[in-house]
Amino acid sequence: MTQKKPITVAITGAAGNIAYSLIFRICSGELFGNDQPFNLSLIDIEPALPALEGLVMELQDSNFRLINKTICTTDPFEGFRDADYAILLGSYPRNKNQTRKDLLGKNVSIFKIQGKALSFVAKKTVKVVVVGNPVNTNALVTAKYAENIPKENIVALTRLDMNRSISQLSRKLNKNVSNIKNVFTWGNHSASQFVDLSNGYLLEGSKKTPLTELVEKEWTYGEFQTTNQTRGKAVILKRGRSSAGSAANAVIDLLKSWIYGTETYVSMGVISDNNPYNVPENLIFSFPCTCKNGSWKISKDLKPNDFCKKMIKKNVDELVSERNIAFGLLQD
Ligand code: LMR
Numbered sequence: 001m002t003q004k005k006p007i008t009v010a011i012t013g014a015a016g017n018i019a020y021s022l023i024f025r026i027c028s029g030e031l032f033g034n035d036q037p038f039n040l041s042l043i044d045i046e047p048a049l050p051a052l053e054g055l056v057m058e059l060q061d062s063n064f065r066l067i068n069k070t071i072c073t074t075d076p077f078e079g080f081r082d083a084d085y086a087i088l089l090g091s092y093p094r095n096k097n098q099t100r101k102d103l104l105g106k107n108v109s110i111f112k113i114q115g116k117a118l119s120f121v122a123k124k125t126v127k128v129v130v131v132g133n134p135v136n137t138n139a140l141v142t143a144k145y146a147e148n149i150p151k152e153n154i155v156a157l158t159r160l161d162m163n164r165s166i167s168q169l170s171r172k173l174n175k176n177v178s179n180i181k182n183v184f185t186w187g188n189h190s191a192s193q194f195v196d197l198s199n200g201y202l203l204e205g206s207k208k209t210p211l212t213e214l215v216e217k218e219w220t221y222g223e224f225q226t227t228n229q230t231r232g233k234a235v236i237l238k239r240g241r242s243s244a245g246s247a248a249n250a251v252i253d254l255l256k257s258w259i260y261g262t263e264t265y266v267s268m269g270v271i272s273d274n275n276p277y278n279v280p281e282n283l284i285f286s287f288p289c290t291c292k293n294g295s296w297k298i299s300k301d302l303k304p305n306d307f308c309k310k311m312i313k314k315n316v317d318e319l320v321s322e323r324n325i326a327f328g329l330l331q332d
Contacts, residue, residue, distance in 0.1 A: 091132025156269025187315025
């Protein structure tokens, strides 16, 4: 059997918490397959370099046979060179008194430089997953400056919101998470997000029961929403820092959907151009998507109800305001 050529996976914030959960799972072969070797390009800021070296020592001690080569760098122009995948975890994290939007000032310039670096040195086919908050707008900034990379290749992580909603439904219905299908979120990864279960169903054998028949309206538009909208903050309050393991898990779920395809809708924060839901162009917005052959598509056949349309509008307004602030700060 001929060996596959190594792919290159670049990760920013590589010495951080999310990375610590993510990298070992990638190295186990879970994401790219047991026969796919890769180069790991680990990027972080100067003060994090000792921690990054410690991580590399642990990777060495794990004898992962799929790792072809590892580099550590503070320079995205070196780190993103020939990247097939770029996972942008690095950003200032929020504390319990901040909203994700409060991080805009500190984070936009990071994503501007990373967008430029991706544009100059990554493969044109690179798949970019943005995780650092405020994730939708950071992804938009990345896309703006990554002029040589198609905007479709840059996706913001809203899969964690979807995963959280499925987990809530599983606990509410006392059913396994794998039986709950077609639930997703619209809009921003923020307290304005709207979880839509109106197309969702419980799958048992070949029987599909609409979720709207199984849960009360009051819960659907009340507690279900607020729990999802505030889950990130609730985790920070308990752990004293942001979600890490569940965020890493959501990155893996998102990339598996994007690379290998989906049978049901999944939440992806994607460029809003040409959507049928009255979301203006040039926003990164969480839509229900399906994936095939390494590409995603916004599902076009849904009929949002009036409440959902109102929530889509609320998210549009919030994201337009974030975009105005971000682009104002960038000034070019
Ligand atoms: C989350 O949702 O857990 C992350 O976006 C971290 C945060 O700041 O809430």
